[in-house]
Amino acid sequence: MPYSNDPTMLLDGIRAFIDPVHVRTDPDSRLNYGRDWTRLYAPNPLAVVLPGSVDQAQQLVRYANDYRLALVPSGGRTGLSGAAVACQSEIVVSLERMNQIIEFDPVDRSVTCQAGVVTEAVQNFAREHDLYYPVDFASRGSSQIGGNIATNAGGIKVIRYGLTRNWVTGLKVITGRGDLLELNRGLIKNASGYDLRHLFIGSEGTLGLIVEATLQLTRPLREPVVMVLGVPNLDSMMSLYHVFRNKLELSAFEFFSELALRHVLNKGLHRPFDVATPYYVLIEFDNPEQWHTDTALALFEQCAEQGWLADGVISQSESQAKELWRLREDISESISEYLPYKNDLAVRISRAPAFLAEADALLTREYPDFEVLWYGHIGDGNLHINILKPDKLDPAAFIAKCGTVSEHLFSILQQYGGSISAEHGVGLTKKPYLQYTRDETEISYLRAIKQAFDPNGIMNPGKIFDSHNDA
Ligand code: 2HG
Numbered sequence: 001m002p003y004s005n006d007p008t009m010l011l012d013g014i015r016a017f018i019d020p021v022h023v024r025t026d027p028d029s030r031l032n033y034g035r036d037w038t039r040l041y042a043p044n045p046l047a048v049v050l051p052g053s054v055d056q057a058q059q060l061v062r063y064a065n066d067y068r069l070a071l072v073p074s075g076g077r078t079g080l081s082g083a084a085v086a087c088q089s090e091i092v093v094s095l096e097r098m099n100q101i102i103e104f105d106p107v108d109r110s111v112t113c114q115a116g117v118v119t120e121a122v123q124n125f126a127r128e129h130d131l132y133y134p135v136d137f138a139s140r141g142s143s144q145i146g147g148n149i150a151t152n153a154g155g156i157k158v159i160r161y162g163l164t165r166n167w168v169t170g171l172k173v174i175t176g177r178g179d180l181l182e183l184n185r186g187l188i189k190n191a192s193g194y195d196l197r198h199l200f201i202g203s204e205g206t207l208g209l210i211v212e213a214t215l216q217l218t219r220p221l222r223e224p225v226v227m228v229l230g231v232p233n234l235d236s237m238m239s240l241y242h243v244f245r246n247k248l249e250l251s252a253f254e255f256f257s258e259l260a261l262r263h264v265l266n267k268g269l270h271r272p273f274d275v276a277t278p279y280y281v282l283i284e285f286d287n288p289e290q291w292h293t294d295t296a297l298a299l300f301e302q303c304a305e306q307g308w309l310a311d312g313v314i315s316q317s318e319s320q321a322k323e324l325w326r327l328r329e330d331i332s333e334s335i336s337e338y339l340p341y342k343n344d345l346a347v348r349i350s351r352a353p354a355f356l357a358e359a360d361a362l363l364t365r366e367y368p369d370f371e372v373l374w375y376g377h378i379g380d381g382n383l384h385i386n387i388l389k390p391d392k393l394d395p396a397a398f399i400a401k402c403g404t405v406s407e408h409l410f411s412i413l414q415q416y417g418g419s420i421s422a423e424h425g426v427g428l429t430k431k432p433y434l435q436y437t438r439d440e441t442e443i444s445y446l447r448a449i450k451q452a453f454d455p456n457g458i459m460n461p462g463k464i465f466d467s468h469n470d471a
């Protein structure tokens with residue numbers, strides 16, 4: 001095929017197999033589809049293309065190979081690491097028109113849907129059938145299943161249900177070569193060699209396009225109860241974790257600092273109780289029978305006697321549980337105006353107390369003048385540390401300073417065998433730090449996998465790592 005650099009001609013070629021109204025070049029579309037929630041990069045895609053079928057998506061990938069066009073797969077663009085950002089004249093491929101639930105099987109308890117279905121729509125669909133899709137997070141109303149799978153999304157229920165990976169039993173993908181693969185076909189067991197499905201989960205769009213998924217559903221939580229506890233320090237938080245987890249089946253164990261709480265209070269939420277403490281823990285558990293709540297209350301008393309908590313509240317209704325959840329879930333949105341520098345770290349939970357102590361000492365020393373907010377899914381070892389840009393500081397100077405401190409933080413994390421990204425992905429923001437979690441030999445295997453699926457480097461080039469043949 002002849003190569004061409006003429007954008008008009010290239011886009012006209014796409015318009016030959018995708019309705020021209022779905023090949024957009026207007027400034028609004030290029031701005032909105034060219035960025036995610038990071039807001040750190042200036043979006044600059046060549047165009048936004050919205051295929052309406054698997055066939056059209058496949059034609060697009062083949063066409064991109066012929067003309068060496070870079071494609072950036074796009075879901076709900078709620079990502080926080082720049083994986084869905086298009087700032088290098090790429091073509092954004094949005095699957096939002098492919099948003100149908102295709103099949104439900106009550107015996108398998110599975111649902112097959114197109115990649116553009118919004119996460120909350122799957123959750124609601126499951127609920128209508130007395131079932132539950134347990135991958136859950138604050139951006140559920142905008143994020144799409146394809147994007148969740150591409151980042152192996154985690155969220156607030158991982159302690160009990162695991163990540164997206166645990167719930168995907170089948171995938172239909174178009175590889176970077178333009179081949180359509182049907183992976184695992186909804187099977188629970190399948191020991192027939194390499195499981196390519198798992199390579200696509202968490203691949204951040206670098207191996208191909210995810211176009212359909214079969215998801216496992218499960219039984220819903222029964223009468224979940226939420227407690228918010230005020231704790232004096234990070235050590236006490238870890239003591240609460242052991243005590244509550246030993247006696248109750250927890251579906252969430254989250255934490256946030258008083259500094260983080262203040263931001264959601266500024267947005268109109270109310271303090272959970274009068275006493276302010278440096279940290280808060282949010283615990284959720286099933287309460288099918290009253291003894292679960294009685295146990296939680298007894299544990300509350302024991303922990304208070306030990307000095308591990310200062311006060312607390314327990315939900316008495318579903319709506320109160322939802323209100324308490326907002327104290328944690330609304331934090332990220334409440335600080336978005338401060339251009340926060342985000343860390344999304346993972347450590348094994350057994351190593352969390354020692355890591356937290358070292359990280360706390362480092363950040364207090366290095367950021368004397370910055371507001372540092374701690375929150376996250378500490379029950380599964382995932383910590384979100386957000387550093388807020390002081391008003392007067394220039395964004396570039398702020399990011400440079402945070403980047404330097406990150407090197408120290410990640411060195412400590414490396415000693416604990418942790419990860420620089422727990423659930424947000426690597427994308428662009430964490431790419432410079434990948435070597436703190438994966439060594440060079442391992443990264444060379446990642447490159448070899450990329451080469452096998454995407455030899456021309458057309459799929460989301462420059463994300464996760466730089467490959468030698470990025471488009
Ligand atoms: C959350 O857990 C999200 O609220 C966002 O993963 C985390 O804002 C963040 O850093």
Ligand code: ZN
Pocket residue numbers: 155376377384423
């Ligand atoms: Zn999170």
